[in-house]
Amino acid sequence: MDDEWDDSPAVVLPPPVANNGYYEDNVDEGHSLSRGRGFQSFNDNDYSKDMDNGFGERRGRGGGRGRGGRGGRGGSREPRNFDSNGDFNDEERDRGERGDRGRGRGRGRGGGGRGGRHNDGGEDNDGGGDDEMKKAPVTYVPPEPTDNEQEMFSSTISSGINFDKFDRIAVKVSGENPPRPIESFESANLRKSVLENIARSGYKKPTPIQKHAIPIITEGRDLMGCAQTGSGKTAAFLVPIINKILEEGAPLTVSPNAQPQVIIVSPTRELTLQIFNEARKFSYGSVVKVAVAYGGTAVRHQSDNISRGCHILVATPGRLHDFVDRRRVSFEQVRCVVLDEADRMLDMGFMPTVEKMMEHPTMVPSNERQTLMFSATFPEDIQHLAGRFLNNYLFIAVGIVGGASTDVEQIFHQVTRYEKQNTLKKLIEENDGKRVLVFVETKRNADFIAAMLSEQQMLTSSIHGDRMQQEREEALHNFKSGRHCILVATAVAARGLDIKNVDIVVNYDLPKSIDEYVHRIGRTGRVGNRGMAVSFFDADHDVALMADLAKILRQADQPVPDFLEGGGTATYTGNKYGGSDVRKFGNAPSNIPQGQEPEEEW
Numbered sequence: 092m093d094d095e096w097d098d099s100p101a102v103v104l105p106p107p108v109a110n111n112g113y114y115e116d117n118v119d120e121g122h123s124l125s126r127g128r129g130f131q132s133f134n135d136n137d138y139s140k141d142m143d144n145g146f147g148e149r150r151g152r153g154g155g156r157g158r159g160g161r162g163g164r165g166g167s168r169e170p171r172n173f174d175s176n177g178d179f180n181d182e183e184r185d186r187g188e189r190g191d192r193g194r195g196r197g198r199g200r201g202g203g204g205r206g207g208r209h210n211d212g213g214e215d216n217d218g219g220g221d222d223e224m225k226k227a228p229v230t231y232v233p234p235e236p237t238d239n240e241q242e243m244f245s246s247t248i249s250s251g252i253n254f255d256k257f258d259r260i261a262v263k264v265s266g267e268n269p270p271r272p273i274e275s276f277e278s279a280n281l282r283k284s285v286l287e288n289i290a291r292s293g294y295k296k297p298t299p300i301q302k303h304a305i306p307i308i309t310e311g312r313d314l315m316g317c318a319q320t321g322s323g324k325t326a327a328f329l330v331p332i333i334n335k336i337l338e339e340g341a342p343l344t345v346s347p348n349a350q351p352q353v354i355i356v357s358p359t360r361e362l363t364l365q366i367f368n369e370a371r372k373f374s375y376g377s378v379v380k381v382a383v384a385y386g387g388t389a390v391r392h393q394s395d396n397i398s399r400g401c402h403i404l405v406a407t408p409g410r411l412h413d414f415v416d417r418r419r420v421s422f423e424q425v426r427c428v429v430l431d432e433a434d435r436m437l438d439m440g441f442m443p444t445v446e447k448m449m450e451h452p453t454m455v456p457s458n459e460r461q462t463l464m465f466s467a468t469f470p471e472d473i474q475h476l477a478g479r480f481l482n483n484y485l486f487i488a489v490g491i492v493g494g495a496s497t498d499v500e501q502i503f504h505q506v507t508r509y510e511k512q513n514t515l516k517k518l519i520e521e522n523d524g525k526r527v528l529v530f531v532e533t534k535r536n537a538d539f540i541a542a543m544l545s546e547q548q549m550l551t552s553s554i555h556g557d558r559m560q561q562e563r564e565e566a567l568h569n570f571k572s573g574r575h576c577i578l579v580a581t582a583v584a585a586r587g588l589d590i591k592n593v594d595i596v597v598n599y600d601l602p603k604s605i606d607e608y609v610h611r612i613g614r615t616g617r618v619g620n621r622g623m624a625v626s627f628f629d630a631d632h633d634v635a636l637m638a639d640l641a642k643i644l645r646q647a648d649q650p651v652p653d654f655l656e657g658g659g660t661a662t663y664t665g666n667k668y669g670g671s672d673v674r675k676f677g678n679a680p681s682n683i684p685q686g687q688e689p690e691e692e693w
């Protein structure tokens with residue numbers, strides 16, 4: 092089996108010429124959006140014949156989406172089933188979604204496909220080794236991560252004018268004997284090298300989640316941490332984890348069967364890569380070794396890296412299980428497991444994979460390891476599910492769990508679906524030069540909208556689960572670097588991605604769930620910077636979200652447009668949505684500024 096697994100020579104990219112790791116030849120200019128799969132497959136509409144390689148990457152028939160040969164310019168063919176406005180009609184969109192889900196179930200592996208939550212974005216769940224063996228193995232080798240100090244630390248978003256307002260947000264810590272929060276990084280008993288890396292990152296003082304989580308993790312306690320988007324949750328777990336590895340000095344095991352001490356899993360490849368790079372930052376100049384494993388990339392390359400030994404392995408669940416099943420990774424030395432975007436990791440789609448990891452025969456039992464979970468949203472039903480993996484855990488809620496960042500101005504336009512395209516074009520024209528992240532619900536619409544904007548000379552990339560991993564990373568890189576001001580994305584980019592200078596998030600299509608809305612708009616307005624989210628509300632399509640949107644707006648102290656009023660009851664009233672620890676500890680909020688009531692819980 093192993094021989095077939097990945098016996099093709101890896102495609103190794105030439106060394107990067109710029110400090111970004113992507114070399115200019117590969118840069119996707121907007122016009123290349125029609126390459127490969129793009130519009131070819133709009134015309135055949137036969138989803139069942141697409142194949143999924145098990146890592147969330149689909150190949151069109153006959154290699155139609157290959158990277159070889161550039162296709163014609165985007166939009167040069169008129170795809171069937173477009174309505175008069177050129178957009179996909181609803182019937183088509185629904186069929187696409189059903190097709191995706193159907194295929195997920197049909198494979199009958201990885202826990203029977205996705206559950207109730209919509210996934211149209213190339214999240215990486217299914218181990219998929221068997222499928223990959225039957226097909227041409229993936230040969231993409233991502234650029235080597237940089238060791239240049241300046242490049243490593245340049246991705247940090249500088250904190251904005253509202254950073255100090257974080258301190259006014261009520262924090263509630265519940266559970267037994269929580270340690271006292273730290274007031275500064277210097278008072279946290281961190282090693283010199285970790286403190287130096289915090290300073291290199293430009294962090295002057297900890298955010299509320301960091302103040303509370305750092306001592307909790309240092310004490311070895313399990314934790315469920317909830318804080319708004321863009322408030323520093325990643326460093327809240329990476330800093331104490333790396334510090335502990337250095338303090339404890341446990342030797343690194345180097346063997347073909349890697350035995351990491353820390354496993355960090357997240358739902359998407361891009362987020363996994365981002366956490367990997369953050370972990371490299373905070374361990375810079377130290378002995379701590381960090382490795383990464385995510386789908387859509389050459390397996391042998393990652394396997395070789397991991398087998399050189401790593402203290403921390405950051406992975407998507409699908410690729411992680413592939414490595415575990417093939418005995419390239421085992422959990423017997425694990426001292427800490429982190430689920431980032433934990434509510435997503437524990438929903439019906441990912442739960443089977445998480446269970447498989449937590450209950451793996453080599454996994455250290457929950458009372459002998461530390462388990463940490465973080466997210467901006469944490470519905471109560473998911474908290475209940477999470478409890479079985481945690482041991483006497485502490486729960487931190489910074490502000491309203493599931494609430495939107497108050498630094499994001501939320502604007503709504505009521506439109507029909509026929510008006511969306513022109514409204515988007517006008518919005519982009521009016522905000523010339525600004526960096527705009529546009530969310531759509533389907534992969535095909537992402538391609539279509541990106542091609543449409545590119546035709547208007549608006550340099551645009553797209554990112555979604557049908558694009559090859561190399562294309563996904565290039566699209567994100569182009570957007571991050573400012574080469575393309577517009578990125579059109581599916582849900583794959585909704586969670587966790589930390590991109591500098593995103594001025595506007597556009598919900599061209601509103602998502603189906605309010606938690607995804609909160610994560611999406613949280614791509615802007617991060618670390619105290621102001622941002623703007625513009626959502627196109629289509630009364631024919633989005634009525635189910637009305638009440639939840641109105642509630643989110645009110646809680647963020649923002650005006651509710653008339654057309655969102657009277658939409659019934661929010662789906663997450665009172666505590667139901669996860670505004671508090673489901674165990675109902677009576678601990679008082681720890682830092683309510685004088686004269687201020689705790690935030691409403693919901």
Ligand SMILES: Nc1ncnc2c1ncn2[C@@H]1O[C@H](COP(=O)(O)OP(=O)(O)OP(=O)(O)O)[C@@H](O)[C@H]1O
Nearest residue numbers: 248294296297298320321322323324325587589618
């Ligand atoms: N103490 C700090 N001071 C200044 N900047 C910080 C601090 N902590 C984190 N940051 C920066 O804030 C940005 C957002 O952090 P991070 O990505 O961890 O947010 P998050 O809470 O995980 O958001 P999301 O819920 O969207 O995943 C990053 O660029 C990070 O480097």
